[in-house]
Amino acid sequence: MSTTTSESVRADIRNAALQLFSDVGFHGTGIRRIAEEAGVSLATLYHYMSSKESLLAEMMSETILTLLRDAELAVQATVSPVERLRALVEVHLRVHIENRMLCIISDIELRSLSGEGRETVVRYRDDYEGLWKKTIAAGKRSGDFSVGDIDIAAKALLDMCTGVVHWYRPGGRMDLEALTDLYVALCFNALQSHRPRRKARG
Missing domain, CATH: 1.10.10.60 (Homeodomain-like)
Structure with missing residues (x-):
């Protein structure tokens, strides 16, 4: 073959x-x-x-690795916590909308994994969530964000941003850029931060 x-x-x-x-x-x-x-x-x-579960683990690992790698690259190009949070939101929404079915599966089927496959996906997920926690913590130290519990804040923002896979459809009344602006504003409001001005696109 x-x-x-x-x-x-x-x-x-x-x-x-x-x-x-x-x-x-x-x-x-x-x-x-x-x-x-x-x-x-x-x-x-x-x-x-080799098995149905191995295929699921492969799909889920690919999804979270895409998020992790794209997010790491995005935050490397930023300076302030405010810019980093915007970059994280942009990556999260884009990946979830471009890979909708994969992300839906990743969102609901972790419970179906066991053993090494589950451990790998959870490790990558924790690394990705860690980027959000570090960004929020840095913003709290700099005075850009006001938040009591960093861990819960990160989980709440991730849950909110992940939810787009269940209802957003391209071609609707709001394109991805407008949706991102709205979600960035919602995240900043949740962290009691002022929304930064969008950088001019070159």
Whole structure:
């Protein structure tokens, strides 16, 4: 089997599983149903994945790693905590809207993972959440933010921003840039901070 064909089959399996996990949930998705939707035999399916859970762990690890890497790059280009928070919100919304089904699965199916797969996803998630906590803590020290509990504040902002995957649709009355501006303002209000002026786009 050529590399191109192999990659295509793997993509078909992954896309079928992604759609099913999103539509009916991990536990509601059977192995045979994935094979049927992907148009492959069970033998072929198991050639490309060791188990249904391993495929879920792969998807979830990819999602949180994308968030973590993009967020790390974004905050490196900023100076103040206020700028860093804006950058984090922008990354979070963009990744969740561009990868809606993956992010929905990641949001609700951590409970379905166990063992090493779960440990890996939780470690990456904690690292990502840590970027938000460090940013809020830095803003509290600088006087830009006023917040009592940094951990709870970070979780609250993340929950609010993650929620866009369940209702936002591109092509609606608000584009991604306008949505980001609104969510940035909501985050700053929650932290009792003044909204910074958007930088001119070059």
